[in-house]
Amino acid sequence: MATRQTRTLARTMMAPAVIVLLIWMAVPLAMTIWFSFQNYSLINPMMTGFAGWGNYEYVIGDPSFTQALVNTLLLVGGVLLITVIGGTFLALLLDQPIWGQGVLRILVISPFFVMPPVAALIWKNGFMHPGYGMLGHLFKALGLEPVDWFAQYPLFSVIVIVAWQWLPFATLILLTALQSLSEEQREAAEMDGANAVNRFRYIILPHMARAITIVILIQTIFLLGIFAEIRVTTGGGPGYASTNIAFLVFRTGILSNDIGAGSAGGVVAVIIANIVAIFLMRAVGKNLDA
Amino acid sequence: MGSITLEHVNKSFGEVEIIPDISLEIEDGEFVVFVGPSGCGKSTLLRLIAGLEDTTSGHIKLDGEDVTGAPPARRGLAMVFQSYALYPHMSVRDNIAFPLKMAKMPQAEIDKKVEYAARTLNLGSYLDRRPRALSGGQRQRVAIGRAIVREPKAFLFDEPLSNLDAALRVNMRLEITELHQQLKTTMIYVTHDQVEAMTMADRIVVLNAGNVEQFGSPLELYKRPANRFVAGFIGSPKMNFVDGPEAEKHNAHSIGVRPEHFTLSTTAGAGQWAGTVNVAEQLGSDTFLHVEVEGLGLMTVRTDGEQTFRHGDKVYLTPDANRIYRFDAAGLALQD
Numbered sequence: 001m002a003t004r005q006t007r008t009l010a011r012t013m014m015a016p017a018v019i020v021l022l023i024w025m026a027v028p029l030a031m032t033i034w035f036s037f038q039n040y041s042l043i044n045p046m047m048t049g050f051a052g053w054g055n056y057e058y059v060i061g062d063p064s065f066t067q068a069l070v071n072t073l074l075l076v077g078g079v080l081l082i083t084v085i086g087g088t089f090l091a092l093l094l095d096q097p098i099w100g101q102g103v104l105r106i107l108v109i110s111p112f113f114v115m116p117p118v119a120a121l122i123w124k125n126g127f128m129h130p131g132y133g134m135l136g137h138l139f140k141a142l143g144l145e146p147v148d149w150f151a152q153y154p155l156f157s158v159i160v161i162v163a164w165q166w167l168p169f170a171t172l173i174l175l176t177a178l179q180s181l182s183e184e185q186r187e188a189a190e191m192d193g194a195n196a197v198n199r200f201r202y203i204i205l206p207h208m209a210r211a212i213t214i215v216i217l218i219q220t221i222f223l224l225g226i227f228a229e230i231r232v233t234t235g236g237g238p239g240y241a242s243t244n245i246a247f248l249v250f251r252t253g254i255l256s257n258d259i260g261a262g263s264a265g266g267v268v269a270v271i272i273a274n275i276v277a278i279f280l281m282r283a284v285g286k287n288l289d290a
Numbered sequence: 291m292g293s294i295t296l297e298h299v300n301k302s303f304g305e306v307e308i309i310p311d312i313s314l315e316i317e318d319g320e321f322v323v324f325v326g327p328s329g330c331g332k333s334t335l336l337r338l339i340a341g342l343e344d345t346t347s348g349h350i351k352l353d354g355e356d357v358t359g360a361p362p363a364r365r366g367l368a369m370v371f372q373s374y375a376l377y378p379h380m381s382v383r384d385n386i387a388f389p390l391k392m393a394k395m396p397q398a399e400i401d402k403k404v405e406y407a408a409r410t411l412n413l414g415s416y417l418d419r420r421p422r423a424l425s426g427g428q429r430q431r432v433a434i435g436r437a438i439v440r441e442p443k444a445f446l447f448d449e450p451l452s453n454l455d456a457a458l459r460v461n462m463r464l465e466i467t468e469l470h471q472q473l474k475t476t477m478i479y480v481t482h483d484q485v486e487a488m489t490m491a492d493r494i495v496v497l498n499a500g501n502v503e504q505f506g507s508p509l510e511l512y513k514r515p516a517n518r519f520v521a522g523f524i525g526s527p528k529m530n531f532v533d534g535p536e537a538e539k540h541n542a543h544s545i546g547v548r549p550e551h552f553t554l555s556t557t558a559g560a561g562q563w564a565g566t567v568n569v570a571e572q573l574g575s576d577t578f579l580h581v582e583v584e585g586l587g588l589m590t591v592r593t594d595g596e597q598t599f600r601h602g603d604k605v606y607l608t609p610d611a612n613r614i615y616r617f618d619a620a621g622l623a624l625q626d
Contacts, residue, residue, distance in 0.1 A: 187342050188375035192389035192436070193363040202388070206379040 029270075035263035042257035055264035064240045064248060065265075069272070071155055072244040075162065076223040076276075080216055082163040087170030087215065088208070092200075094171070095178050105175075112168040116228035123161045124150070124233045154234045154242035161229050166222075170215045177211030178204065220280055224273050245269045292353065292443035292476035293318045294339060299348035301334055301500075308334050309500040311348075316478065318353075321470050324480045325487040325523070326497035332480045333448055335497070339478065340446050341365050352443060363392075368437035369446040372453065374429045376421040376436075383408075383417040386435045393440075407435040410469075427458045434469070444476035451486065463490060484524055488512070496520050518621035521546050527578055529615070530589040542616035542624055549578065549592040551610040561606025565589065570599040581605055 039051045059065055094105060111119065128149040130136045136146035149157040181204060189203045225246045230236055236243035236251060243251065249269055253262020294316040301309040308331045316322050324332040337343040339350060341362035349358045357365050368389075376385050386407055390400045408414050411431040421429055430450060437445055447466070451459045467490050470477050481487055487494050488508045496503040496511065496519070504516040508524075515521035521529050529546040537545045555561050565583035572595060579591045579599055591607060599605070616624040 182373065182375065184371045184373050184375035185377065187362075188369070188371060188436075189377075189388075190342070191340060191362045191367070191369045192440075193392040194388075195363075195392075198392060202380075203377060206377075209379075 032263045032266050035259055036267050038260050038263075040258075040260040040263075042259065051260055055260045056268070058261050059248075059252065059265045059268060064243065065268075067240045068243045068245050068248040071240075071242065072224065072246075072272075074155060075159055075226060075244055076220055078156075078159040079163045079166060079223050080219060082159070083166045083170040083219065084212060084215060086163070086167050087174045088212075090167070090171040091174040091178050092204075094175055109168045109172055111165055112172075114165070116165065117232045119165050120161055120229040120232035123157075123164070128157060150234045150242075151238060154238060158226070158229055158233060158242050161233065162223065162226055165229075166219055170219070173211050173215050174208060177208045181207045217280060220276065221273075224269075224276065245272060294444060294476065294478070295349075295351040295354075296339075297349040297351070299335075299338060299350065300346045301331075301338055301343065302346045307500065309338075312500070312502055314495065314502065314505065316476060319474050319476055321467075321477045321479065321490060321492045322495060323487040323491035323493075324478065324495045324497055325482065325484055326503075327523075328482055330497040331500040332482075332497045336369075336446050336448055336478060336480045340367055340369050342369075366440075366443045367446055368440050368442035368444075369448065370430075370433045370437050370450045372449045374421075374433040374450075374453075376429055376432055378421055381418050381420060382413060382424070382432050382435075385421065385432055386413075386439055389436060389440045403439045404435075407439045410438070410472075411435050411465075426454050427462060430454065430462055431465075434466070438469075438473065442475065444478060447477065447479040449480055449482070451481070451483075459486075466490065485526060488524065494524075496523060498523075514623070515615065516623055518544065518546070518617045518623075521615055521617075521623070527590045527592070532586050536586060537616075540614060540616055543619040544617045544621075546615040546617065547589075547609040548613065549590040551613040552589075552591045552593075553608040553610065554579075554591060554593050555606045555608070556604070557606065558604070559606065561608045563589075563607045563609075565605055565607060567599045567601060567603040567605055569601065572598075579605065581607065583607065 036055050037051055037053075039047045039049055039054070041047060090108060094101070094108065098104070114122070125133065127133045127135050130146040130148040133146075135149070139146045147153070185203060185207075186199065189199045194202060226244060227246045227250065230242055230244065230247045231250075234242040236247045240248075245265070246269060249262055249265040252258055252265050256262075294314075296312055296314040299309060299312045300307070312335065324335060326332050334343060338345055341357070341360060341364075345358055349356055351357065352365060352367075377388065380388065383404055386404045387400050390403060395403075404417075408417055411434060413428070413431055413435060416424060416428060416432075421432065424432065433450070450466075451462050454462060463486060466477075466479075470490075479486075479490060491508055493505060493507055494511055495505045498519050503523075504511055504520045506514075511520055511524045515524060518531070522531070525548055527549050529548050531544050531546050533544045537543060553561070563583045563586060565581040565586075568580040568582050568588065571578040571580075574595050577593050577595050577597070577599065579593060581589050581591055583589050589607065591605075618624055
């Protein structure tokens with residue numbers, strides 16, 4: 001990119017992609033914002049026109065919104081906690097020299113390749129169903145009452161499924177970070193009299209800090225919009241017990257056919273995602289400059 | 291205290307035998323250099339002493355105590371790595387303090403020792419910097435600082451100067467030698483550079499293919515090399531070797547003459563061997579001539595820097611009769 005000619009060429013070549021992307025992003029956003037200020041309900045097609053802040057007042061004022069917001073944060077926080085801690089442990093284990101390492105690593109990564117609705121179905125019917133799920137059988141074999149996971153612990157069940165899906169991602173990123181730690185540093189720490197726990201705490205963990213930050217940032221972006229797992233398993237219920245913001249938008253806009261209110265919810269979701277992103281960047285982003 | 295004894299130490303990685311059988315006695319307070327070409331097992335030997343590798347068989351003793359199976363931390367040795375292996379997320383102060391912190395020493399005492407180490411190594415103004423913000427030589431000092439605060443029984447250096455530029459290397463060489471005189475602790479130093487070995491060591495271990503070729507003081511190695519390998523390895527530029535009839539005149543399979551042990555003349559016939567100058571390397575103080583000697587091959591000759599030589603100049607060489615090294619067919623030195 002040294003000369004003026006190459007710079008111009010680069011801009012010209014990149015322009016189509018940038019323009020298409022911009023349109024792809026800007027048009028739906030503009031439409032959503034536009035709809036959010038309109039009276040636009042498929043059930044009541046006669047009611048049209050400008051709604052002012054009505055849709056927003058309707059969405060935010062509803063108690064289900066507060067619950068969905070709390071659920072979203074619990075879902076994101078719970079999955080992050082499980083995947084970061086579990087991923088660190090798995091990465092430490094997979095870093096050990098063992099027979100069949102290659103195959104084992106592929107097996108560990110594989111849940112990430114399963115599509116979310118499929119993963120949710122496997123868990124719903126294969127594991128968590130009180131009648132014929134594996135966990136149900138296990139509880140019965142132990143003489144315990146089988147648990148109806150999605151009725152009794154709906155949000156927790158969704159967290160478990162999503163964590164199962166994202167654990168491989170965290171493991172993979174953390175494992176590569178672990179492998180980039182220089183052998184001499186480990187040996188130096190060993191010579192310095194640090195035992196395994198201290199080596200982990202003072203050498204390995206600080207070395208992985210940046211990778212953990214990346215895992216948290218990327219996962220948060222995706223976890224804020226978890227939808228398929230909820231749709232397939234609990235349908236957001238019972239009541240609103242497992243409804244997050246994304247699913248609330250779906251319930252309002254599609255299930256209740258209120259496009260206006262749904263759009264308002266969508267705009268709120270975008271704002272919340274940005275707020276979370278800003279806080280996150282502030283909190284953990286400083287690790288990235290280091 | 292820090293005497294180190296190796297008894298029939300053997301190390302193999304699977305089928306590959308790196309160190310067949312080594313026995314060594316390193317005395318307390320000695321500065322011993324392991325030197326040899328790359329792949330000779332010198333670093334492996336150091337790591338065996340450090341405890342970073344397990345011995346396949348044999349025993350390692352520290353002050354008479356068998357530590358063959360002991361983990362590195364238990365041995366009370368400190369090591370300076372080639373890459374320095376500083377902890378990048380810790381300040382210089384924390385890096386130096388780390389071994390003390392691991393030993394659960396009270397904070398006040400740690401501060402005192404870090405302060406002392408920093409003063410010894412001129413690191414005072416860098417204590418709060420991260421290793422990233424330091425130059426190569428400063429990082430090297432921090433690594434040494436981290437080693438000295440522990441007051442180890444012995445220091446192990448694994449090619450510590452190989453990442454520094456030439457000028458700094460000479461400086462650090464002096465600093466490490468001074469440090470040894472000051473601390474009087476046993477030091478084992480691994481290098482492939484025979485100049486470092488010669489200048490720093492009390493005694494040198496010359497290693498080749500996992501075997502000790504000779505163990506002795508630098509001058510002993512220079513004056514009385516045990517075999518052809520040591521003769522060729524110690525001394526710079528390398529010793530010249532001559533085989534065949536010329537060697538038989540001296541009742542040897544081959545003879546060796548160091549470049550500095552020639553008398554050089556440009557007068558026709560004023561020397562035993564006649565040759566043509568191929569390349570003249572002028573260093574100012576000395577000139578190294580690469581001379582093509584008829585029937586004997588290429589020889590390196592040291593001469594003073596006063597006279598200028600050109601490619602193709604005729605010269606006549608006379609090896610110093612008292613300083614001809616003689617070797618038998620197996621490469622072992624023949625005693626007079």
